[in-house]
Amino acid sequence: MASGTQDKQYTPSLLSFFIYNPTFGPREGEEEKKILFYHPSEIEKNEKIRNVGLCEAIVQFTRTFCPTKPAKSLHTQKNRQFFFEPEENFWIVMVVRNPMIEKPNKDGKPPTIEYQEEELLDTVYGAVVRQCYSMYKLFNGTFGRVMESGGVELLIQKLEKFFYRYLQTLHLQSCDLLDVFGGISFFPLDKMTYLKIQSFVNRVEESLSLIKYTAFLYNDQLIWSGLEQDDMKILYKYLTTSLFPRHSEPELAGRDSPLRPEVTGNLLHYGRFLTGPANLKDPEAKFRFPKIFVSAEDGYEELHLIVYKAMSAAACFMISANVELTREFCEQLDGLVGPQLTLLASDICEQFTINRRISGPEKEPQFKFIYFNHMNLAEKSTIHMRKTASVCLTSVHPDLMKILGDINCDFARVDEDEEIIVKAMTDYWVVGKKSDQRELYVILNQKNANLIEVNEEVKRLCATQFNNIFFLD
Numbered sequence: 001m002a003s004g005t006q007d008k009q010y011t012p013s014l015l016s017f018f019i020y021n022p023t024f025g026p027r028e029g030e031e032e033k034k035i036l037f038y039h040p041s042e043i044e045k046n047e048k049i050r051n052v053g054l055c056e057a058i059v060q061f062t063r064t065f066c067p068t069k070p071a072k073s074l075h076t077q078k079n080r081q082f083f084f085e086p087e088e089n090f091w092i093v094m095v096v097r098n099p100m101i102e103k104p105n106k107d108g109k110p111p112t113i114e115y116q117e118e119e120l121l122d123t124v125y126g127a128v129v130r131q132c133y134s135m136y137k138l139f140n141g142t143f144g145r146v147m148e149s150g151g152v153e154l155l156i157q158k159l160e161k162f163f164y165r166y167l168q169t170l171h172l173q174s175c176d177l178l179d180v181f182g183g184i185s186f187f188p189l190d191k192m193t194y195l196k197i198q199s200f201v202n203r204v205e206e207s208l209s210l211i212k213y214t215a216f217l218y219n220d221q222l223i224w225s226g227l228e229q230d231d232m233k234i235l236y237k238y239l240t241t242s243l244f245p246r247h248s249e250p251e252l253a254g255r256d257s258p259l260r261p262e263v264t265g266n267l268l269h270y271g272r273f274l275t276g277p278a279n280l281k282d283p284e285a286k287f288r289f290p291k292i293f294v295s296a297e298d299g300y301e302e303l304h305l306i307v308y309k310a311m312s313a314a315a316c317f318m319i320s321a322n323v324e325l326t327r328e329f330c331e332q333l334d335g336l337v338g339p340q341l342t343l344l345a346s347d348i349c350e351q352f353t354i355n356r357r358i359s360g361p362e363k364e365p366q367f368k369f370i371y372f373n374h375m376n377l378a379e380k381s382t383i384h385m386r387k388t389a390s391v392c393l394t395s396v397h398p399d400l401m402k403i404l405g406d407i408n409c410d411f412a413r414v415d416e417d418e419e420i421i422v423k424a425m426t427d428y429w430v431v432g433k434k435s436d437q438r439e440l441y442v443i444l445n446q447k448n449a450n451l452i453e454v455n456e457e458v459k460r461l462c463a464t465q466f467n468n469i470f471f472l473d
Contacts, residue, residue, distance in 0.1 A: 008102040008111075011173035012120060015079055015095040016040065017132075019159060020052045023089050024152065036090075036152070037159040039167055055093050059083060073122045080120050086133040090143045094129045096120060096172055121405040123412070127180045128170065134234045136162050141293040141300060169242065176401045177408055177441070181372045183379030184236050187221035193351050197224055200340055204315075207336055210323055212303065213294075215316040218348050220244055227318075231294040233377055235305075235316070243307060244314070247274050270345075271338025273330070274307040274314070280327075280334055287330055291321050308337055313345035367444045367461060368396060370404065374437040383443065396443055400428060404441045407432035411439060421454060429454045433462075440466070 018038040025033035031049045034056075038048050058081075062071040074081040082094045099119045103112045140146060140162060146155045189197075201214045201224055215232065216224040220240045225232045277285035289304040302321035307314060315337060319325065371380045383396055407420050411434045422430040429444040431454065442458050449457070 007104075010097075010100045010102065012099050013097050014039075014167065014170060014172055015097050016043070016051065017092075017094050017163070017167055018048070018052060019090065019092050019163075020055075021089050021091070022056050033152075036156055037163055039163065052093075055081065055083065055091065059091070072126055075117065077115050077117060080122075080125070082122070082125050082129045084126070084129045084133065086130075086137075087143050092129055092133060094125065094132070096125060119402065121402065121409070123180050123409055124175050124177070124405055125172070127182065128172070128175055131179065131182065131234075131237070132163075132166065132170075135166060135238065138231075138234050138238065138292050138294075139290065141302070145300070177370060177404050178379065178381065178384065180405070180408060181377075181379055182233055182237065183372050183377045184233060185221045185240075185380065186378050187218045187223050187348075188355075189223060189348070190351060190355075193348055194223070196344060196347065200344055201226075201315075203340075204317075204337060208317075208329075208333060210319045210329070211317045212320060213318040217314045217316075218345070219312050228295055229377055235292065239307070239314070239316070243274060247309070268342050268346075269310075269338040270342045271308060271310040271334060273334075274309050275305055276325075277330060280331060285327070287325050287327055289325060292318070294318070306333070308333070308341065310338060310341035311345035311349070313341050313348065315341060367442050367457065369443070369461065369465070370441045371466070372439045374439075397426065399426070400424060400430060400443055403430045404432070404443075407441065408439070421451065431458050433458070 016039060019036045020034045021036060022034055024036075025031050031053065032045060035048055035052055058074055059070045070085065071083050073083065077098075079095055079097045082096070084092045086092060099116045101114045101116065103114065105111055136159075140158050143155060146158055197216055201216060205211050205214060213226040214224070215222065215227060215235070217236075217239065222232070222236060227235065273280075276289045277287055279285060289306055292303055292305045293300045294303060295301075303318040304321055304323070304325055306317040306319065306325075308317065309315075317333070368383045369381070370383055372378070383401075403422055403424060407422070407430070410420060411418065411432065417435045419434070420432040422432075424430055427447040429446060429449060431440075431442040431444070433440045433442075440462070442461060444454060444457055446454065446457065
């Protein structure tokens with residue numbers, strides 16, 4: 001925000017977030033029973049009831065036009081409301097204040113506020129609401145499951161506990177196209193190193209038969225997963241935006257590390273638990289691990305989540321929640337996995353360094369791109385710089401990110417493959433390609449280029465960056 005006589009710009013912010021079920025307070029005077037969670041909690045009771053009632057009315061009203069597809073959003077001058085029904089009769093509503101510009105007035109008059117009503121994209125913030133539910137479900141199971149085990153009181157407690165913390169991690173000003181995709185960044189590996197990782201996973205699962213699923217990540221990118229795609233996608237988001245940033249450590253380069261590792265036999269051991277016991281040698285150590293819910297043939301299953309890290313490599317082990325995890329098991333896992341994971345991390349790091357050396361020094365390219373594959377959820381972005389716990393930084397102007405979002409909305413309306421080219425006011429070219437379940441968005445900084453030259457440049461990019469992927473011409 002600027003000071004003095006300049007305009008002040010305000011980014012979008014969360015005004016309220018609430019969850020309600022209209023069947024819980026059907027009679028007059030019982031309206032408060034419908035509200036299961038409301039943020040901010042200090043809002044006066046009657047105002048909460050009024051806001052929930054208004055949302056109920058909007059949903060009911062829009063059902064008359066399309067009974068199978070109720071309202072998803074409501075646009076007003078000052079804010080935008082997003083509605084989502086994740087389970088029957090359970091509604092999640094998020095109200096976001098529109099970005100605004102405060103213009104100072106002369107003669108001591110109060111400043112003029114201009115709301116930018118068209119800046120927010122429904123697809124982006126609709127995806128944020130769905131993500132909120134998916135993350136809640138990962139750690140608590142469905143609303144219906146909680147109702148069965150402990151009634152409305154338990155559901156209210158769980159919603160309070162989860163969303164009180166989770167809503168603080170929402171950074172609405174930096175939400176963009178990647179939130180719509182909710183994809184997974186995969187680490188590029190040569191065949192031999194990949195086989196070593198697969199062999200490591202097989203050996204560990206054989207030695208520790210309690211392990212049901214394993215996932216392997218390096219540098220916050222996924223290499224191997226035994227989970228269903230939809231479960232891995234939300235677990236990946238939790239790991240990369242919450243757990244890993246909280247435990248970030250200096251990068252270790254190969255085997256020449258300044259940190260003193262434990263030495264087991266003649267193997268280095270940098271392993272440590274990111275969930276569960278902070279220090280295995282502590283006699284007071286607690287062996288409690290977070291529980292997650294993943295889909296199974298008969299609905300869902302509850303699992304302990306063990307995340308174990310050595311240098312830049314992390315292995316996630318999931319074990320049935322019915323099993324009690326003991327000190328002995330954790331010591332066995334630490335002794336088995338620690339040295340092997342350290343060695344693997346070192347191998348991957350060396351391989352990665354060799355590959356970088358072969359490909360030569362990285363020059364600042366003329367273009368930046370986002371790629372997403374709907375079939376395996378793979379995403380790649382040169383627009384987004386490293387994510388931190390609080391924010392995901394982009395290296396391009398928000399106006400260009402908005403154009404990318406608009407192109408994505410156009411793609412979502414049709415099933416056919418297509419291509420869209422836009423020239424922005426700032427002389428940038430923005431290209432969107434959709435082909436065979438894959439989407440590619442390119443931003444080119446070529447002021448004097450024409451349409452033919454831009455098309456040739458994108459073809460060159462497809463040939464160099466995506467040589468094994470077929471994009472229709």
